[in-house]
Amino acid sequence: MAQDITIKITDRDGVTHEVQAPTDMNMNIMELVRSYELAPEGTIGICGGMAMCASCQCYVLNEVPLPEKNPDEEAMLWEAFNVKDNSRLGCQLHITEAMDGLEIELAPES
Amino acid sequence: MIETDILIIGAGPTGLFAVFEAGLLKLKCHIIDALPQPGGQLAELYPKKPIYDIPGYPEVLAGDLVNNLMEQIKQFQPGFTLAETAETIDKLDDGTFIVTTNKGTKHHAKAIAIAGGLGTFEPRKPEIENINFYEEKGVEYFVKDPELFRDKKIVIAGGGDSALDWSIFLADVASEVTLIHRRNEFRGALDSVEKLQEYKKLGLVNLVTPAEVVRLHGDDHLTAITINSDGQEQIIETDYFIPLFGLTPKLGPIANWGLEIEKNAIKVNNALDYQTNIDGIYAIGDVNIYPGKLKLILCGFHEATLMCQSVYNRLNPGKRYVLKYTTVSGVDGFDGTRKEAEKAVVKSID
Numbered sequence: 001m002a003q004d005i006t007i008k009i010t011d012r013d014g015v016t017h018e019v020q021a022p023t024d025m026n027m028n029i030m031e032l033v034r035s036y037e038l039a040p041e042g043t044i045g046i047c048g049g050m051a052m053c054a055s056c057q058c059y060v061l062n063e064v065p066l067p068e069k070n071p072d073e074e075a076m077l078w079e080a081f082n083v084k085d086n087s088r089l090g091c092q093l094h095i096t097e098a099m100d101g102l103e104i105e106l107a108p109e110s
Numbered sequence: 111m112i113e114t115d116i117l118i119i120g121a122g123p124t125g126l127f128a129v130f131e132a133g134l135l136k137l138k139c140h141i142i143d144a145l146p147q148p149g150g151q152l153a154e155l156y157p158k159k160p161i162y163d164i165p166g167y168p169e170v171l172a173g174d175l176v177n178n179l180m181e182q183i184k185q186f187q188p189g190f191t192l193a194e195t196a197e198t199i200d201k202l203d204d205g206t207f208i209v210t211t212n213k214g215t216k217h218h219a220k221a222i223a224i225a226g227g228l229g230t231f232e233p234r235k236p237e238i239e240n241i242n243f244y245e246e247k248g249v250e251y252f253v254k255d256p257e258l259f260r261d262k263k264i265v266i267a268g269g270g271d272s273a274l275d276w277s278i279f280l281a282d283v284a285s286e287v288t289l290i291h292r293r294n295e296f297r298g299a300l301d302s303v304e305k306l307q308e309y310k311k312l313g314l315v316n317l318v319t320p321a322e323v324v325r326l327h328g329d330d331h332l333t334a335i336t337i338n339s340d341g342q343e344q345i346i347e348t349d350y351f352i353p354l355f356g357l358t359p360k361l362g363p364i365a366n367w368g369l370e371i372e373k374n375a376i377k378v379n380n381a382l383d384y385q386t387n388i389d390g391i392y393a394i395g396d397v398n399i400y401p402g403k404l405k406l407i408l409c410g411f412h413e414a415t416l417m418c419q420s421v422y423n424r425l426n427p428g429k430r431y432v433l434k435y436t437t438v439s440g441v442d443g444f445d446g447t448r449k450e451a452e453k454a455v456v457k458s459i460d
Contacts, residue, residue, distance in 0.1 A: 052155055
């Protein structure tokens with residue numbers, strides 16, 4: 001059975017949660033945040049994970065190997081608000097074992 | 111005053127399908143939606159994306175599903191109030207409702223079905239000083255009526271499908287179209303990107319990239335904008351500025367209707383009929399919440415069907431009715447049309 005990994009998520013109120021993330025359910029970081037209810041429904045994953053709304057924007061806080069941004073994610077981050085150098089879209093970060101120990105912070109709602 | 115049996119708030123797939131189920135029960139529907147076209151998220155966010163979990167369709171484009179639903183309900187002649195937001199609700203002594211939109215349009219209905227999805231889509235506004243002042247005085251977040259821009263100078267900002275498609279469309283309407291985007295790359299359907307390239311070459315659209323609009327000018331109405339391109343500022347004269355930076359859904363005024371809200375959704379009685387805490391107001395589709403709720407189009411269709419049965423019973427107390435199958439009974443439209451299965455013949459074969 002695939003191992004769960006540990007990810008630290010700081011919510012929009014500044015509270016950090018250490019959560020276990022499955023690696024065998026084709027889940028992404030946006031869905032992980034929703035599954036632990038770390039952001040109110042309707043404020044994250046609005047487009048369902050199509051890189052079309054940036055409601056799942058997060059800031060990556062540590063050096064963990066992540067997939068490169070695809071053109072959709074890059075284009076959306078150009079349009080989004082509150083974007084920083086370490087911004088990523090949670091919906092485009094598919095959870096893999098290599099992400100163990102990842103620390104992220106949710107970007108403000110916009 | 112618009113009169114209807116069921117007033118549906120939200121023209122997404124769930125709201126549209128409710129018209130069909132209501133029609134089978136001879137109930138007339140009218141739909142309000144904040145967007146200028148029906149289809150909700152499917153039409154606005156991802157019309158060209160495939161959906162794979164609609165029963166009976168191995169694959170269907172979101173836009174095609176909307177078109178099919180519109181075709182399926184047309185014989186029930188639904189009314190539409192588009193590009194308006196349901197703002198206030200009044201319950202009358204006889205148990206009926208009056209819903210008024212932000213533009214003052216009044217609707218009188220015997221029952222209300224909120225099928226508002228994630229909420230009302232509100233435009234994401236760029237952070238430009240005074241932009242609120244110029245709203246409806248030169249700043250437009252939607253293209254509701256292209257004729258507004260006939261022979262006018264317009265500036266569109268954005269890099270997605272809406273910005274591309276409207277720049278191309280309005281090139282034939284406006285006297286001058288300028289498209290401004292923060293980067294050189296555009297994200298949209300290939301044919302739209304290629305068409306814009308062609309329009310740029312032909313001088314039909316002025317393309318300014320990478321650039322952004324930083325200031326708006328004009329006394330009573332917009333007359334010009336300042337753009338910043340690589341640190342260089344430039345003033346462009348224009349009659350209209352149309353920023354197209356996507357939409358964010360908000361539950362909006364419905365949140366103040368006295369409905370029980372949980373997790374940004376409306377609580378309903380799912381054991382029975384998806385009615386809210388207010389008698390006669392239902393919530394169906396992504397906008398509702400109950401134990402085990404799944405935000406899926408197919409679940410919205412089911413909820414719409416049960417809602418219509420409940421409204422029928424509410425409006426016709428004591429009147430007996432059993433569920434009928436369209437295969438057997440056919441479909442009688444309000445427009446006089448009838449659809450029915452071809453009758454089998456009884457004939458001897460020599």
